Amino acid sequence: MTERETPPTGSRPRVLSVAGTDPTGGAGIQADLKSFAAHGAYGMAVVTALLAQNTHGVRDVLVPDAAFLRAQLDAVSDDVTVDAVKIGMLATAAVADEVGDWLARHRPPFVVLDPVMVATSGDRLLDDDAVAAVRRLLAVADVVTPNLPELAVLADEPVARTWPEAVQQATRLASAAGVAVLVKGGHLPGVESPDALVEGGRVVELPGARVASTSTHGTGCSLSAALAALRPRRPDWASAARDAKRWLGGAIAAGEALRVGSGHGPVDHFHHAPALGLPVFTDEVGGILAAACAASLEQPFVRGLADGGLPWDAFVEQLHQDALYLTAYSRVLARASTLAPSAEAQEFFARGAHSCLAVERSLHETYLARASVRPSSPPSAVTRAYVDHLAAVAAHGSYAEVVAAVLPCYWVYAEVGVTLLAQADAVPGHPYRDWVATYGSAPFTEHAAHACRLADAAAQHVDPATRERMIAAFDASCRHEVAFFGQVAVVATDPGRQVAALAVR
Numbered sequence: 239m240t241e242r243e244t245p246p247t248g249s250r251p252r253v254l255s256v257a258g259t260d261p262t263g264g265a266g267i268q269a270d271l272k273s274f275a276a277h278g279a280y281g282m283a284v285v286t287a288l289l290a291q292n293t294h295g296v297r298d299v300l301v302p303d304a305a306f307l308r309a310q311l312d313a314v315s316d317d318v319t320v321d322a323v324k325i326g327m328l329a330t331a332a333v334a335d336e337v338g339d340w341l342a343r344h345r346p347p348f349v350v351l352d353p354v355m356v357a358t359s360g361d362r363l364l365d366d367d368a369v370a371a372v373r374r375l376l377a378v379a380d381v382v383t384p385n386l387p388e389l390a391v392l393a394d395e396p397v398a399r400t401w402p403e404a405v406q407q408a409t410r411l412a413s414a415a416g417v418a419v420l421v422k423g424g425h426l427p428g429v430e431s432p433d434a435l436v437e438g439g440r441v442v443e444l445p446g447a448r449v450a451s452t453s454t455h456g457t458g459c460s461l462s463a464a465l466a467a468l469r470p471r472r473p474d475w476a477s478a479a480r481d482a483k484r485w486l487g488g489a490i491a492a493g494e495a496l497r498v499g500s501g502h503g504p505v506d507h508f509h510h511a512p513a514l515g516l517p518v519f520t521d522e523v524g525g526i527l528a529a530a531c532a533a534s535l536e537q538p539f540v541r542g543l544a545d546g547g548l549p550w551d552a553f554v555e556q557l558h559q560d561a562l563y564l565t566a567y568s569r570v571l572a573r574a575s576t577l578a579p580s581a582e583a584q585e586f587f588a589r590g591a592h593s594c595l596a597v598e599r600s601l602h603e604t605y606l607a608r609a610s611v612r613p614s615s616p617p618s619a620v621t622r623a624y625v626d627h628l629a630a631v632a633a634h635g636s637y638a639e640v641v642a643a644v645l646p647c648y649w650v651y652a653e654v655g656v657t658l659l660a661q662a663d664a665v666p667g668h669p670y671r672d673w674v675a676t677y678g679s680a681p682f683t684e685h686a687a688h689a690c691r692l693a694d695a696a697a698q699h700v701d702p703a704t705r706e707r708m709i710a711a712f713d714a715s716c717r718h719e720v721a722f723f724g725q726v727a728v729v730a731t732d733p734g735r736q737v738a739a740l741a742v743r
């Protein structure tokens with residue numbers, strides 16, 4: 239039992255739920271485990287009662303005998319250091335007393351008691367003769383989390399009708415029972431859903447807007463579980479309660495979108511981590527990228543770059559369009575820099591915006607100065623379409639969408655560049671090798687990998703609708719890249735030789 243002699247601190251708080259079950263996953267142990275995980279805790283659970291319930295109500299309850307409950311509790315505490323415990327539905331006096339005995343033997347540092355008596359559906363979850371046993375547990379809990387009817391039962395007073403009355407009642411209970419009381423105003427009418435923590439004669443109000451939603455099944459379970467999970471990593475109960483309540487408001491708001499059940503639905507415990515379980519963004523769009531690269535490599539212009547047979551005029555025509563494109567692209571990268579959530583991303587895109595202008599200038603100095611193309615030739619319809627798409631995302635989109643829209647310019651060029659460079663290296667005296675090498679080797683390939691990482695990071699924090707817009711913006715940019723490579727007409731005149739039409743399509 240070395241672990242129990244010097245309890246090691248784990249990488250996550252080890253938090254236990256002692257509660258009943260909800261097979262639809264919105265309340266009881268199932269909700270508690272999600273709530274623990276949503277707050278970074280390692281969750282464990284001891285079952286006090288098996289319920290046949292759903293979002294409409296409770297159909298049946300089976301309470302395992304007290305000896306088996308004790309066996310479950312001891313199996314956990316004989317082996318695992320419990321950092322915090324949340325106690326929920328107790329069903330009977332025998333169950334409540336058994337849990338009380340366990341706490342006397344193995345009290346974890348933090349004990350939250352949710353005095354569950356009636357479900358959201360109105361079904362009773364605690365025998366009448368068990369109330370006294372739950373009152374006895376108050377003495378060993380740190381915090382008790384009653385709703386207004388439960389508060390009235392524990393205080394042995396009528397149900398409070400106003401919020402000030404409820405806080406006063408909670409204050410009386412806290413001082414009589416020697417326990418902190420997190421009183422919950424979810425059952426009050428009105429646009430607010432206030433809670434308050436009453437502790438040692440001090441009242442900490444926890445205001446909160448009422449969310450217009452029927453997804454309130456298991457809110458009490460989820461809140462008390464969040465409180466237990468957060469407390470080991472917070473300095474006091476008030477700060478744990480504040481964070482738990484803020485999280486719960488978001489979870490209620492996101493609940494309906496889960497589409498679970500046709501009664502009072504559950505909350506979305508993971509609303510703050512919407513990308514959980516989704517593939518990494520660049521994996522998800524990898525197929526779009528691969529198709530764009532394959533289509534690009536099929537373009538006559540790119541084939542001419544690969545074998546070196548591209549007519550000079552076609553190359554210069556394309557580079558002129560590229561210079562026009564880069565000037566506009568630079569402004570979009572500057573927008574990404576403006577919106578960037580971190581200094582690292584801000585700098586990456588600011589540098590990118592700068593290097594577009596540097597490359598644009600060097601294209602003029604290196605190739606375009608001696609070319610036949612008129613410097614005043616306007617952007618082609620293809621160039622304009624690409625630039626307009628980017629500008630629209632930059633004007634209306636979030637950071638994540640802008641990053642998704644600018645990514646193909648890096649990623650397609652790097653992928654196509656690597657393939658082209660290998661082919662160019664096989665052709666002695668390849669006339670475009672320098673230009674191809676710019677994109678097919680470091681540092682450009684490293685910049686492309688960096689842009690991919692930033693897009694993946696941005697996609698981690700967006701809601702599903704924004705992620706869809708990221709994919710759409712990425713897909714559109716890929717299509718524009720392919721069209722961009724295809725815009726210069728490369729016409730074969732002599733067999734084996736190609737001449738560019740001077741006009742840009």
Ligand SMILES: Nc1ncnc2c1ncn2[C@@H]1O[C@H](COP(=O)(O)OP(=O)(O)OP(=O)(O)O)[C@@H](O)[C@H]1O
Nearest residue numbers: 358385422423424425431448449454456457458459
């Ligand atoms: N519509 C709502 N909008 C925002 N917060 C709410 C809403 N309904 C309840 N809450 C919050 O949810 C938590 C639980 O409150 P409530 O008073 O409903 O407890 P409960 O009756 O024990 O919950 P349960 O429905 O699980 O039995 C509190 O923090 C409360 O403020």
Ligand SMILES: Cc1ncc(CO)c(N)n1
Nearest residue numbers: 258259265266327357456
């Ligand atoms: C198991 C269980 N505990 C608590 C509640 C209260 O919502 C419920 N419905 N079911």
